[in-house]
Amino acid sequence: MKHSPLTLAVLALCAAAGSAHAQSNVQVYGLLDVGMENANNQTPTGGSMTRVISGGMNTSRWGLRGSEDLGGGLKAVFNLEGGILMDTGAQDGALFKRQANVGLEGAFGRVVVGRSFTSTYDTVISFDPMGFAPYYSWATSGPATGPSKYGFTTQYDNIIKYAGSFGDWKIGANYAAGEQTTGTQDSAKIGFTSVYKVGGANLMATWERNNGNTVAATGNRDKNTVWHVGANYETGPVKLWAVLRDYKLVAGKALTADVDATTTWAGIAYKTNAVTTLTGAVYHVNVKNVAAGKDADPTMYVARYRYALSKRTDLHVTAAYAKAKNGQFTGLSRDDAGYGTSQRGLTIGMQHRY
Numbered sequence: 001m002k003h004s005p006l007t008l009a010v011l012a013l014c015a016a017a018g019s020a021h022a023q024s025n026v027q028v029y030g031l032l033d034v035g036m037e038n039a040n041n042q043t044p045t046g047g048s049m050t051r052v053i054s055g056g057m058n059t060s061r062w063g064l065r066g067s068e069d070l071g072g073g074l075k076a077v078f079n080l081e082g083g084i085l086m087d088t089g090a091q092d093g094a095l096f097k098r099q100a101n102v103g104l105e106g107a108f109g110r111v112v113v114g115r116s117f118t119s120t121y122d123t124v125i126s127f128d129p130m131g132f133a134p135y136y137s138w139a140t141s142g143p144a145t146g147p148s149k150y151g152f153t154t155q156y157d158n159i160i161k162y163a164g165s166f167g168d169w170k171i172g173a174n175y176a177a178g179e180q181t182t183g184t185q186d187s188a189k190i191g192f193t194s195v196y197k198v199g200g201a202n203l204m205a206t207w208e209r210n211n212g213n214t215v216a217a218t219g220n221r222d223k224n225t226v227w228h229v230g231a232n233y234e235t236g237p238v239k240l241w242a243v244l245r246d247y248k249l250v251a252g253k254a255l256t257a258d259v260d261a262t263t264t265w266a267g268i269a270y271k272t273n274a275v276t277t278l279t280g281a282v283y284h285v286n287v288k289n290v291a292a293g294k295d296a297d298p299t300m301y302v303a304r305y306r307y308a309l310s311k312r313t314d315l316h317v318t319a320a321y322a323k324a325k326n327g328q329f330t331g332l333s334r335d336d337a338g339y340g341t342s343q344r345g346l347t348i349g350m351q352h353r354y
Helices: 005-022 119-127
Strands: 024-039 049-054 059-069 074-085 090-092 097-108 111-117 157-164 171-174 189-198 201-211 221-237 238-250 259-271 277-287 298-309 312-325 342-353
Touching: 024 298, 074 111, 097 157, 119 157, 119 171, 119 189, 119 201, 119 221
Parallel strands: none
Antiparallel strands: 024 049, 024 059, 024 342, 059 074, 074 090, 074 097, 097 111, 111 157, 157 171, 171 189, 189 201, 201 221, 221 238, 238 259, 259 277, 277 298, 298 312, 312 342
């Protein structure tokens, strides 16, 4: 049988695709977390609300990730990941708001380019007792009520990110191009992280700088600097955490006050058996550089019960209470403002990984 050149070309491409597939893998994955929340001081008149929530213990998401073996210990890698709002079924922001990157991995570590979680996020996430739960954790940022959330940046566009492991050391670094015609430093972002393992303990430190754009009137730009130091320790069924974060925003505009605060948190988790984990945490924000008597200095107490139905499915119940000083408002959530000097909440939910 004779084949046309076009047919031969198509067959060659199919054969090449089959060969590449044999050396590569693509995984469809996701996490679905949905539940109910009841909290007071949800309205200016102090009203309570019961609602279906997306993400009590984790943010719901779906994604594609994979790698191709290039030989010599080198791999090409990619990751596309988007958020899901489980209460409505809607897409959470852009299609691949969480991650959209491609890169290379080898003995040197991993380098990716595109949109990704920051090096700081990758590091600090393992030092949060609540595991960066959308409800109730101030590890990424403080409560939405107040002059600032005093947190760090979880994701960057235009990122070049490196991560490597060398014995007991893990290091990370990222640079995000500001892509401004006014100069390479306008809107540029940079960060460095390190984790060192000593027996059952892990010690970490992070630093990041986020620039704004140059203000013509002053010739200066906003400079946001955030650093963390912290540790966790695990022995038998018990795990402990302690972290300090310092946040400072130096204003580029004239006659504009700087923003400054220190956030600390600590926690403990206890596995009572193979399927049950009890976790407790305390978060506190020391608000600085505000008028006397206007510092809220909020504190939040959290307790969570987690029951594993299987390796992929969990039930969870979380209770929290937050309170501020000096008659200032505060809330439990880093996304929704509270309308009182205190707020209490309870979530009941289910999480499934696939």
